[in-house]
Amino acid sequence: MLTLTQALYDQIVAHARADHPDEACGVVAGPAGSGRPERFVPMLNAARSPTFYEFDSGDLLKLYREMDDRDEEPVIIYHSHTATEAYPSRTDISYANEPGAHYVLVSTADADDAGPFQFRSYRIVDGEVTEEEVKVVEAY
Numbered sequence: 724m725l726t727l728t729q730a731l732y733d734q735i736v737a738h739a740r741a742d743h744p745d746e747a748c749g750v751v752a753g754p755a756g757s758g759r760p761e762r763f764v765p766m767l768n769a770a771r772s773p774t775f776y777e778f779d780s781g782d783l784l785k786l787y788r789e790m791d792d793r794d795e796e797p798v799i800i801y802h803s804h805t806a807t808e809a810y811p812s813r814t815d816i817s818y819a820n821e822p823g824a825h826y827v828l829v830s831t832a833d834a835d836d837a838g839p840f841q842f843r844s845y846r847i848v849d850g851e852v853t854e855e856e857v858k859v860v861e862a863y
Contacts, residue, residue, distance in 0.1 A: 739803035739829040746776040751799035760798040801827035809841035819847035
């Protein structure tokens with residue numbers, strides 16, 4: 724189960740809506756080994772695409788160095804789908820290389836009346852996708 728604060732939930736959703744019609748992407752870092760998402764880090768979608776996201780390699784390297792210096796790890800890796808449901812695509816699954824992370828997908832298809840808003844979380848390990856419950860709390 725993914726547990727996150729209402730504030731983090733709202734920040735992820737706001738980023739996804741702000742970048743629509745392009746896919747948004749980012750990370751929520753937390754203390755290494757805690758599994759607790761704490762620090763919201765919106766990233767630039769280097770692909771600038773409504774159907775694909777890509778972290779800028781320089782930004783990603785900088786983020787990983789920063790997390791290492793702060794004894795953090797990526798607890799949530801998120802992105803949005805702008806025209807489809809919030810379920811990992813084959814490409815999303817092939818790029819999922821953090822087995823300990825929660826992969827959050829937000830569908831902003833509702834912005835185009837293409838479907839209902841969705842905020843869903845998955846574990847993706849060795850190409851296997853498992854959806855998990857999302858619990859939103861006021862504080863930890």
